[in-house]
Amino acid sequence: KQEVTQIPAALSVPEGENLVLNCSFTDSAIYNLQWFRQDPGKGLTSLLLIQSSQREQTSGRLNASLDKSSGRSTLYIAASQPGDSATYLCAVMGYSTLTFGKGTMLLVSP
Amino acid sequence: DGGITQSPKYLFRKEGQNVTLSCEQNLNHDAMYWYRQDPGQGLRLIYYSQIVNDFQKGDIAEGYSVSREKKESFPLTVTSAQKNPTAFYLCASIAGNTIYFGEGSWLTVV
Numbered sequence: 001k002q003e004v005t006q007i008p009a010a011l012s013v014p015e016g017e018n019l020v021l022n023c024s025f026t027d028s029a030i031y032n033l034q035w036f037r038q039d040p041g042k043g044l045t046s047l048l049l050i051q052s053s054q055r056e057q058t059s060g061r062l063n064a065s066l067d068k069s070s071g072r073s074t075l076y077i078a079a080s081q082p083g084d085s086a087t088y089l090c091a092v093m094g095y096s097t098l099t100f101g102k103g104t105m106l107l108v109s110p
Numbered sequence: 111d112g113g114i115t116q117s118p119k120y121l122f123r124k125e126g127q128n129v130t131l132s133c134e135q136n137l138n139h140d141a142m143y144w145y146r147q148d149p150g151q152g153l154r155l156i157y158y159s160q161i162v163n164d165f166q167k168g169d170i171a172e173g174y175s176v177s178r179e180k181k182e183s184f185p186l187t188v189t190s191a192q193k194n195p196t197a198f199y200l201c202a203s204i205a206g207n208t209i210y211f212g213e214g215s216w217l218t219v220v
Contacts, residue, residue, distance in 0.1 A: 044211045046208075049207055051207070096141075097143075097168070101152050105150075
């Protein structure tokens with residue numbers, strides 16, 4: 001059974017800092033890995049999707065990497081802003097289901 | 111616009127009652143999913159359906175039931191057998207590598 005772990009569980013940084021969120025998974029037989037953002041009481045918004053054959057994806061200030069053999073992914077956020085405050089969830093797609101980590105709650109203070 | 115609609119947004123249930131959460135999509139997706147999210151936790155899979163008239167249990171199916179009589183609809187019933195149903199429920203559909211989420215339904219037992 002796939003297990004996904006995210007570290008840290010919570011992170012508080014001042015505005016402008018670069019930061020890294022970590023995700024690890026136990027079964028490397030995945031189709032892809034996705035990073036989502038969730039605002040309080042809301043659904044999920046997809047940020048980045050990395051196919052199993054890819055090493056990284058970039059979108060604006062976000063960069064996600066994938067090392068499938070070691071079961072690790074990182075989400076790098078450059079020049080953080082208060083609007084980045086949210087919970088970030090990592091999810092891996094297996095044969096038929098998507099398995100989520102518990103998320104990292106990020107607070108960026110002005 | 112295409113998307114997933116969940117209703118109701120907020121629902122209160124008395125102990126011993128069954129309640130049904132609606133999930134409708136107009137994306138023409140075959141696969142639909144129900145997840146449960148508890149505060150500070152990731153998403154846990156309740157049930158999923160990859161095609162009409164077929165569905166499978168996820169990791170926490172006990173106390174829940176679903177049906178998939180139409181491609182666009184995947185309702186979730188929270189039965190009285192579910193002892194701790196208070197949570198945030200998210201419906202999703204997947205096509206290829208893309209997952210779409212509804213806005214979620216909050217269920218509270220009173």
